[in-house]
Amino acid sequence: MTDRKNMDPEKYILSVDQSTQGTKALLFDRAGRLIARASLPHRQYVSENGWVSHDLKEIYANTLQAARNVVGKAGISRNDIVAFGISNQRETSAAWDRETMEPIAPAIVWQCSRAEKICAEVSADPRKAAAIRERTGIPVSPYFPASKFAWLLRNVPGAYELQAKHRLMLGTIDTWLVYRLTGGKEYRTDYSNASRTQLFDIRKLEWDREIAGWFGLDSDDLAKVCDSDSVFGETDLDGYLDHPIPIRAVLGDSHAALFGQGCLTGGMAKATYGTGSSIMMNIGTKPVFSSSGLVTSLAWKLGGTVNYVLEGNINYAAAVITWLKDDVGLIGSAGETEALAAGANPEDTTLLVPAFSGLGAPYWCSGAKASLSGMTRTTGRKEIVRAALESIAYQISDVLRAMKKDTGIRIAELRVDGGPTGNRYLMQFQSDISNTKVAVPEDEELSGIGAAYLAGISEGLYDSSIFGRASRTIYAPQMKAEERRKKIAAWKKAVRKEIRQ
Numbered sequence: 001m002t003d004r005k006n007m008d009p010e011k012y013i014l015s016v017d018q019s020t021q022g023t024k025a026l027l028f029d030r031a032g033r034l035i036a037r038a039s040l041p042h043r044q045y046v047s048e049n050g051w052v053s054h055d056l057k058e059i060y061a062n063t064l065q066a067a068r069n070v071v072g073k074a075g076i077s078r079n080d081i082v083a084f085g086i087s088n089q090r091e092t093s094a095a096w097d098r099e100t101m102e103p104i105a106p107a108i109v110w111q112c113s114r115a116e117k118i119c120a121e122v123s124a125d126p127r128k129a130a131a132i133r134e135r136t137g138i139p140v141s142p143y144f145p146a147s148k149f150a151w152l153l154r155n156v157p158g159a160y161e162l163q164a165k166h167r168l169m170l171g172t173i174d175t176w177l178v179y180r181l182t183g184g185k186e187y188r189t190d191y192s193n194a195s196r197t198q199l200f201d202i203r204k205l206e207w208d209r210e211i212a213g214w215f216g217l218d219s220d221d222l223a224k225v226c227d228s229d230s231v232f233g234e235t236d237l238d239g240y241l242d243h244p245i246p247i248r249a250v251l252g253d254s255h256a257a258l259f260g261q262g263c264l265t266g267g268m269a270k271a272t273y274g275t276g277s278s279i280m281m282n283i284g285t286k287p288v289f290s291s292s293g294l295v296t297s298l299a300w301k302l303g304g305t306v307n308y309v310l311e312g313n314i315n316y317a318a319a320v321i322t323w324l325k326d327d328v329g330l331i332g333s334a335g336e337t338e339a340l341a342a343g344a345n346p347e348d349t350t351l352l353v354p355a356f357s358g359l360g361a362p363y364w365c366s367g368a369k370a371s372l373s374g375m376t377r378t379t380g381r382k383e384i385v386r387a388a389l390e391s392i393a394y395q396i397s398d399v400l401r402a403m404k405k406d407t408g409i410r411i412a413e414l415r416v417d418g419g420p421t422g423n424r425y426l427m428q429f430q431s432d433i434s435n436t437k438v439a440v441p442e443d444e445e446l447s448g449i450g451a452a453y454l455a456g457i458s459e460g461l462y463d464s465s466i467f468g469r470a471s472r473t474i475y476a477p478q479m480k481a482e483e484r485r486k487k488i489a490a491w492k493k494a495v496r497k498e499i500r501q
Helices: 056-074 115-125 125-137 146-154 159-164 175-179 210-214 253-260 320-326 332-342 381-408 424-434 446-459 466-470 481-500
Strands: 010-019 022-028 034-041 052-054 081-088 095-098 170-171 189-192 224-226 246-254 269-273 275-284 295-302 305-312 351-353 371-373 411-415 436-442 472-475
Touching: 010 056, 010 175, 010 253, 010 446, 022 446, 034 056, 034 210, 052 056, 056 175, 056 436, 081 175, 081 253, 081 446, 095 146, 095 175, 115 146, 125 472, 146 159, 146 170, 146 295, 159 170, 159 466, 170 175, 170 371, 175 246, 175 446, 189 246, 224 381, 246 253, 246 446, 253 269, 253 275, 253 446, 269 381, 269 446, 275 295, 275 381, 320 332, 320 381, 332 381, 332 424, 351 381, 351 481, 371 481, 381 424, 381 481, 411 424, 424 436, 424 481, 446 466
Parallel strands: 010 081, 081 246, 189 224, 269 411, 411 436
Antiparallel strands: 010 022, 022 034, 095 170, 269 275, 275 305, 295 305, 351 371, 436 472
């Protein structure tokens, strides 16, 4: 038997993927292999008027506990962890007191549109709306943190007083976690998250003072923006570790997935199937601004060099499956959907437009309503389940076509991640309706993997060869061109009907 005491000490990378539904901790060895995972859910607070919130203290506590759980599960020495990486749900907006480190209100989740009136106020001036789109790459929308921060400032008692004293701290979830993990020493974010706030000039690479002022904010009070592979500070996980380790990587979850998928050069694209979906194309070191309903953001800044992305976000991906299970009771678990869809009547024409909270990219119609159309007397459970699954693929295909229109690049391979990618019916239909290869990795947790890979590279434990080790299942298009054309035409007709209402 090998005596571990006489071996070189093992080194591990710990990453946390803090997502909309929960917090997942992942542990990787020095070869970049995922050796353990642990996750904890957090509560979703939804008010009677549809406002969605998260408890920031619960998220921080779960981050610490998930990290402890994964170390215990792996059976390693906690002192062999050498670096920490963070990927986070984007756009979810937090506010807290600099001195007490206490939240002044629950976080406003990215899905929440409570700041719609504030956006309408700003957009009433066409000059402001155009400037925001031109400088930030993002159209004015309550989806993004600028108006969410403004809502917190206007509606939380004492917020204005804290701002006047420069004690009000505003940030996305990464900023909250970095601040707490470093014991209040570091108030930082990275370029990927900053570019999604609608407050950051993506050409000048700095907070835009004028835009911040339009939302009633002071850009001097926002977090320091750092390269995504910076040292964001040190943490001992609230005393769990015997010595602090560096936080070596911070990325928004979709950007982390893009990195984890190895989409490091222009023209490469991925789709993350989460609660919603982020479809993202790396467009290289120069921005391309969309005329097709997409947004331009920063992929990351690594070693002083930025990469840009075109991105389309849809509101309902895996959430459609949750709707099938929890709201209409057509399935008992997500795993049932594959067989049900495969067994549906191939002649049935049922379509679901899942605009339960409006439509995202490339339509951006917050007033659209969900609909089932094309049903006949023989439409049943299987056909509705199939329509729900296919609605995910149709929406993603819409975004891919918009990307091709904006860039002239046809995506030869779409790299995908997230729980629904285990559904073979959905993946084949995605390939068919998009007319492109779909590559499904062996490991699903690409956001956490991306944060870990970047932290390991930043620490010097990994190099770029790590991206070549991934194993993928490839789905190739099988649908005939005429059938694809008819299906897309029917989908577009259904979507247009909901947008016009």
